Amino acid sequence: MSHTPTAHTIPTAPKPLKPLRGVRVLSLALNLPGPAALMRLKAMGATCLKAEPPGPKGAPPGTSGDPMGQYNATAYATLHGGIKVITLDLKTDWGQQKLHQELARTDVLLTSFRPSALVKLGLGWKALHKTYPALSVVAIVGAPGARAEEPGHDLTYLADAGLVTGLDLPATLFADMGGALMASEATLQAVLAQKTSGKGSFQEVALSDAAGWLALPRSWGLTQPQGAVGGAHAGYRVYPCKDGRVAVAALEPHFAAALCAAAGVPVTGMATLFQSATHNAIANFLAGQTRRQLDKLAQVKDIPLHTLAH
The missing domain is CATH 3.30.1540.10 (formyl-coa transferase, domain 3)
Structure with a gap:
């Protein structure tokens, strides 16, 4: 009596959750933290749109206005895979008009400007909240509160947090990538709050705070030489x-x-x-x-x- 062998069922990986399906995110954030956050938000199902300034004056047509697109094309392409990118000059009336057309149907706005620059562009929180009560803003800054106007970058935030221990550069951009995670987390918080209150919220994500969070094990002594x-x-x-x-x-x-x-x-x-x-x-x-x-x-x-x- 012959038996037909039973095929082994190969377990399939569970489908990734898409908790942000139906949520529209507009990003004005440049360089690494904002685009990295947007990449994660897209992976969670959000409909993502990136608005960039025009490229540098005299640059070839099609040159990205995001510095990342100018100094690392591979990183830029990876960060923006599947994300629609448009060019907007927010210093012009047309750019402002197009921006506000998008804001009218946006759930979360992601920025990475200094607070004073946002105010000059008419994008301060008070003005936005008055015009778009349901819109939430996640603002990526270098340092929190009054220090948000200070210039800085990943390296300076890591140095301030005690994570630059010699003359070698850190192996990766910890503050930027940690800040991107915090920004995507803040977006999730904003969406949850929107669903219960019906109103938008403002959240500030500081890269220096991201560096400080990553530095906690060192401050506890875990990663000190005696740890x-x-x-x-x-x-x-x-x-x-x-x-x-x-x-x-x-x-x-x-x-x-x-x-x-x-x-x-x-x-x-x-x-x-x-x-x-x-x-x-x-x-x-x-x-x-x-x-x-x-x-x-x-x-x-x-x-x-x-x-x-x-």
Whole structure:
């Protein structure tokens, strides 16, 4: 008697939620934080429109008025994928007229101008709220409150938060990307508030606050040199190996025990992981292993590590 084999059902990934479906977002925000926030809002289902100023005088036709489009075309293309972009000169009557046509059907306006610039353009919160009571504004600024007029950028906000520790630039734009997350979160808050009150709200998102939020683990001592994830714990460090480097994150006791067992280090308690002898023993062990050997060790012994090239 023959049997027809039963096909195995391959689980499919759940469809992403679209909580902002039907919500219209208009962005005037340039550079990185605003477009990064808009990219996330589009992923959550929002209908997104970006309005940019004209390109620089004398630039070839079609040159973006967003600086990001001028110095990194790849980043710009990724950030604006699937998003309609229009050119508006808000210093002209036509630009203002077109802007207000869009505002009349917009739920959330995203900006990244200094407050004084918004007022000059007739886009201060009081004026907007009077004309469009249901419109919410998420204003991305450098620093909060009275400091919103101060010039700054990702690097200065990270430096102020204690996240620039040497002469090397940070590995990525933490304040900008953290600010983008906070701006998308603020948009969600605005939409929820709109649904219950029927009125728009104003929310200010400061990049310096984003840097400060990211810096909290450092302020608690966690990532300071004496902290468990700052280098003091032998199981949470970057070590050289035979043909590259290895980022080891064996922080929890069972992971640390597996690492120490592989390195032949006796463990008598958590304090063992903070001793210089343990650091040296693990460093010597890892220095003699290739990346391939360590990748296999991680799989067989269930040790969280990731190998890297030199």
